[in-house]
Amino acid sequence: MLGFVNSFMAWYLKKRMSDMTYNFAHGEEVQHRMFEQLLSEAKKTSYGKDLKLNDVKTIKQWRERVPLVTYDDIKPYIQRIMKGESSVLWPGEISWFAKSSGTTADKSKFIPVSYEALEECQFMGSRDVLAWYYHTHPEAKVFQGKGLIVGGSHEVNTLSANSYYGDLSAVMMNNMPFIASFLATPSMDIALLPNWEDKMQKMIASTCTEDVTNISGVPSWTLLLLKGILQKTGAKNILEVWPNLELYVHGGVSFHPYKDQFESLIGGKIAYRETYNASEGFFAIQDSATEDIALMLDYGIFYEFIPMKEFGIDNPRTLWLDEIELGENYAVVLNTNAGLWRYVIGDTIQFTSKNPHRIKITGRTKSFINAFGEELMVHTAEQAITVAQQKTGAIVSEFTAAPVYHSGEGKGKHQWAIEFEQEPEDLAYFTSVLDETIRSANSDYEAKRAGNMALGLPDIVVCRPKTFYTWLKNKQKLGGQHKIPKLCNDRTIIEDILEINK
Numbered sequence: 001m002l003g004f005v006n007s008f009m010a011w012y013l014k015k016r017m018s019d020m021t022y023n024f025a026h027g028e029e030v031q032h033r034m035f036e037q038l039l040s041e042a043k044k045t046s047y048g049k050d051l052k053l054n055d056v057k058t059i060k061q062w063r064e065r066v067p068l069v070t071y072d073d074i075k076p077y078i079q080r081i082m083k084g085e086s087s088v089l090w091p092g093e094i095s096w097f098a099k100s101s102g103t104t105a106d107k108s109k110f111i112p113v114s115y116e117a118l119e120e121c122q123f124m125g126s127r128d129v130l131a132w133y134y135h136t137h138p139e140a141k142v143f144q145g146k147g148l149i150v151g152g153s154h155e156v157n158t159l160s161a162n163s164y165y166g167d168l169s170a171v172m173m174n175n176m177p178f179i180a181s182f183l184a185t186p187s188m189d190i191a192l193l194p195n196w197e198d199k200m201q202k203m204i205a206s207t208c209t210e211d212v213t214n215i216s217g218v219p220s221w222t223l224l225l226l227k228g229i230l231q232k233t234g235a236k237n238i239l240e241v242w243p244n245l246e247l248y249v250h251g252g253v254s255f256h257p258y259k260d261q262f263e264s265l266i267g268g269k270i271a272y273r274e275t276y277n278a279s280e281g282f283f284a285i286q287d288s289a290t291e292d293i294a295l296m297l298d299y300g301i302f303y304e305f306i307p308m309k310e311f312g313i314d315n316p317r318t319l320w321l322d323e324i325e326l327g328e329n330y331a332v333v334l335n336t337n338a339g340l341w342r343y344v345i346g347d348t349i350q351f352t353s354k355n356p357h358r359i360k361i362t363g364r365t366k367s368f369i370n371a372f373g374e375e376l377m378v379h380t381a382e383q384a385i386t387v388a389q390q391k392t393g394a395i396v397s398e399f400t401a402a403p404v405y406h407s408g409e410g411k412g413k414h415q416w417a418i419e420f421e422q423e424p425e426d427l428a429y430f431t432s433v434l435d436e437t438i439r440s441a442n443s444d445y446e447a448k449r450a451g452n453m454a455l456g457l458p459d460i461v462v463c464r465p466k467t468f469y470t471w472l473k474n475k476q477k478l479g480g481q482h483k484i485p486k487l488c489n490d491r492t493i494i495e496d497i498l499e500i501n502k
Contacts, residue, residue, distance in 0.1 A: 002143065002144045002145070003144060005143050005144070005179070005183075006140075006141055006142070006143040006144045009130075009142075009143045009179075010134050010138075010140070010143075013127060013130055013131040013134050014131060014134060014135060016127065016128060016131045017131060017135055019298070020128065020131070020132075020287075020296075023296075023297050023298050024287075024294065024355060024356035024357075025355055025356075026355075027295075027297050027321055027354070027355055027356070027357050028321050028322045030297040030298050031297050031302060031303065031320065031321045031322075032059075034297065034298065034300065034301065034302045035059060035062070035302045035320075035335070037300075038300070038302050038335050038336075038337065039053070039056065039057075039062065041090065041091055041337070042335075042339075042341060043056075044087060044091040045087050045088060045089055045090060045091060045339065046077070046080075046085075046087060046088045046089075047074075047077055047088060047089050047339070047341065051065055051066055052065070053065060053066070059320055063304075063318060066341055066342045067342065068306075068316075068318070068333065068342050068344055069341070069342055069343055069344065070343070070344055071109045071111075071343075074089070074340075074341075074343070077089050078097075078110055078111075078112060081094050081112055082097065082110060082160065082163055083160050083163075084160040084161075084162070084163065088339070089112060089338075089339025089340070089341070090112065090114050090116075090337070090338055090339030092114070092115075093162075094112045094113065094114050094338070094339075095162050095163055095164060096112075096113040096118075096163075096164055096165070096171050096174075096175070097110040097111060097112055097113060097163070097164070097165040097171075098110070098111040098113050098165070098166070098167060098168040098171050098279035098280075099111075099165045099166060099167055099279075100167065100168070100278075100279040109279075110165055111279040111280055111338070111340075112338045112339055112340075113168075113171055113279075113338055114337060114338040114339065116300055116337040116338070117281065117300065117336060117337050117338035118171075118172070118175055120299060120300045120337060121281050121282050121299040121300050121301065121336070121337060122168075122172055122277065122281070122282050123172070123176070123177075124282070124299055125275065125277055125282030125283075125285060125296060125299060126172075126282070128285055128296065129249055129273055129275055129285045129286070130142065132273075132285065132286070132287045132288075133247060133271065133273060136288075136289075137246075137271065140246065140247075141213060141244065141246070142213050142214050142246065142247055143183060143213075144211075144213060144244070145183075145210075145211040145212060145213030145214075145242075145244050146183055146184065146185040146207075146210045146211060146212050146213065147180075147183055147184050147185065147212075147213070147214045147215070147216065148184075148185050148186075148207055148210075148212045148214070148215045148216070148217075148225075149169065149173065149184055149185075149191060149216055149217065150203075150215065150216065150217025150218065150221050150222045150225055151167070151169025151170060151172075151173060151191055151217065151479075166192070167279075168277075168278070168279045170191075170192055173188065173191055173192065174192075185206070185207050185210045185212065186202070186203050186206045186207055187206065190202045190203060190206055191203075196478035196479035197478065199479070200224065200225065200228065200479075201228075203225060204225065204228040204229055204232050205232070207225075207229070208229050208232055208233050208241055210242075211242065211244055212242040212244070212245055213242075213244045213245060213246055213247070214245070214246065214247040214248070214249065215245070215247070215248045215249070216248070216249040216250070217250065218250070218251070218252040218253065218482075218483060219250050219252070219253060219255055219258040219262070220253070220258070220397075220398065220483065220484075221479055222248070222250070223258065223261060223262070223265070226238055226262075226265045226266075227265065229241055230265065236267065237265060237266060237267020237268070238265055238266045238267060239266060239267045239268045240267070245266070245270055246270050246271060247270060247271045247272075247273065248262065248270060248271070248272050248273070249273050249274075249275060250272065250273070250274060250275070251274060251275040251276055251277060252483055253483050253486075254361070254378075254379070254382040255272065255274060256382055256383065256385075256386040257382055257385050257386050257389065257396055257399075259272070260389065260390075260395060261395055261421060273285070273286045274286040274291075274293055275293070276293055276359075276361060278345065278347075280334055280336060280338075280340055280343065280345055281299065281300075281301050281334060281336050281338070281340075282296070282299055283295060283296065283299075283301070283332075284296055284359060287356070290358070291360070292352045292353070292358040292359060292360050293358060293359060293360070293361075294356045294357065294358050294359075295356075295357045295358070295359050297321070297357070299337075300336065300337030301334055301335065301336050301337070302320075302334075302335040303320065303321060303332065303333065303334065303335075304318040304319065304320055304333035304334075304335070304342065305318065305319045305320070305324055305330035305331070305332060305333065305349075306318050306319075306330060306331040306333060306344070307319070307328060307329070307330060308328075308329035308330060308331060308348060308365075309329075311331050311365060318333055318342075321357060324351050324357075325351070326350075326351050326352060326353070326354070327350055327351070327352075328350065328351070329348050329349075329350055329362055329377070330348065330349055330350070330351075331344060331346075331347070331348055331365050332344075332345050332347045332348070332349060333345070344365070346364050346365045346366060347361060347363075347364060347365070348361070348362045348363045348364065348365055348377070349361055349362060350362050360379065361379065362377050362378065362379040363377040363378030363379055363486075363487070364378065364485075366489075367485055367486060367487050367488065368487050368489060369401065369402065369403055369414060369487050369488070369489055370489060371403035371405060371412060371489060372403070372412050372448050372454055372455050373444060373448060373454075374442065374444050374445040374448045374455060375442065375444045375445070376401075376414070376438065376442060376445055376487060377487075378486045378487055380438055380441045380442055381401060381438070381486055381487055382486065383437065383441060384433075384434045384437035384438045384441070385399060385434065387433060387434075387437045388424075388430050388433040388434045388437065391429075391433045392424040392425070392426065392429060392430045392433065393422070393424065393425070394420055394422055394423060394424035394430055395420060395421035395422040396418055396419070396420055396421070397419040397420060397421045397465075397468070398418075398419045398467075398468040398484050399416055399417065399418040399419070399484075399486065400416075400417050400468075400484055400485060400486055400487070400488065400493055400494055400497060401414050401415065401416040401417070401458075401486070401487050401488075401494070402414070402415055402487070402488045402489070402490065402491045402493065402494040403415070403489065403491070404459065404491075411452065411453075411454065411455065411456045412454065412455055412456065413455060413456035413457065413458060413459055414455075414458045414459070415458070415459045415460075415461065415494060416434070416458055416459070416460045416461065417461045417463050417467075417494055417497045417498060417501070418460055418461070418462060418463060419462075419463040419464070419465065419466075419467050419468050420462065423462065427460060427462070430460070431457065431458055431460050432457075434458060434460075435449070435457060435458050461498065461501065463497065463501045464501055467497060467500050467501045468484050468497065470500050471484075471493075471496055471497055471500055472484070474496075474500075
């Protein structure tokens with residue numbers, strides 16, 4: 001039976017290829033069509049009426065009439081939806097909300113997830129990843145086994161009788177088609193357990209006997225699961241447990257610092273595919289062997305981009321797809337089929353090509369270090385960690401970095417708290433490679449480091465095992481899409497980490 005399912009799904013998925021190929025070649029046209037469709041829907045909402053959108057027809061008028069917003073700006077509208085009011089931000093009723101606390105904030109955000117956002121964005125993105133995989137691997141047998149989902153938990157939102165929330169993976173699992181549910185592991189009663197540590201142990205016990213062909217999840221949490229599987233079974237590598245494993249779909253953080261660990265644990269060659277999605281939508285997939293990912297333009301999202309040189313000023317310019325330049329850093333602005341209008345999501349990207357419009361994620365608008373004019377972004381920091389691992393044989397589990405400001409006669413520097421799976425034999429050499437890699441990639445950092453005048457050599461603090469896990473546990477951020485903030489322009493998080501590490 002599963003052989004038939006695999007053949008049918010391969011045929012079904014490949015039907016999308018012509019649409020995707022056309023969209024890649026006609027990105028601006030597709031995005032303009034998305035704008036017109038979304039504008040039509042926005043006019044039917046309370047938000048649209050408040051902003052008097054009836055006479056808006058062009059992108060220029062849209063920019064002038066609709067303000068750029070963050071979650072706090074539209075929180076009152078979302079609260080109305082959670083209480084059961086319809087057509088507030090998106091036409092009709094919305095019953096599901098993706099709970100997200102973001103990277104650093106303790107408070108929760110509840111992102112509305114409409115039916116259209118699920119079907120035409122989140123689920124379509126998941127299918128398109130597999131469509132491209134089957135296109136490049138015609139012999140694939142993903143659907144002849146189980147898909148292991150390393151997801152989050154689910155709770156019922158009691159603010160109204162028919163309103164529910166959970167993290168994004170939980171929302172998707174509760175609404176996934178029957179065939180996807182049939183082929184998923186672990187079972188729903190385990191996958192949606194609210195206690196992460198209890199859930200992890202039950203996931204290990206229940207999945208180690210399954211025929212797992214594919215895995216999806218955030219790398220850090222997936223690694224914990226794989227290590228637990230090996231510990232329970234006594235196997236030398238994961239392919240001894242799951243010999244038909246062929247695909248790992250990952251997202252949420254850069255995969256570079258984790259890839260060596262995955263290859264070592266898995267013990268053989270499998271395919272890796274990156275995605276870029278969040279509670280607010282599914283944005284990009286890896287469509288080729290290149291590391292850059294393709295921005296998907298027909299998922300019911302109209303994109304705008306703020307040049308990072310203007311981010312934070314009053315009334316910054318926003319560009320749409322027709323106006324972007326390659327190699328520039330942009331903050332992403334979303335207009336979505338769940339009613340997020342000119343929503344600044346907080347991610348930064350660079351375009352690396354056009355038609356298809358491929359991107360690389362460079363960081364977060366709040367995750368950077370610029371204490372001394374060095375403008376260090378997450379992408380460069382992760383790149384430096386990867387090179388330092390390769391040159392020293394070290395394996396980094398987690399890290400975060402923050403500035404140490406000038407005090408007395410001392411100069412400023414960056415302090416890195418790093419938890420190693422395998423420590424380097426020579427920490428000084430690891431530090432030197434890290435520093436030199438950043439200097440070669442970032443001219444501003446290089447200028448500040450010249451002669452140790454404005455910025456000293458990085459200071460690395462080696463953390464004990466499970467230091468970062470403890471921080472996440474203390475913040476009630478275990479599992480799901482939660483992750484460690486890599487760079488911070490203040491010392492709040494690193495001081496918490498150092499306190500745990502005492």
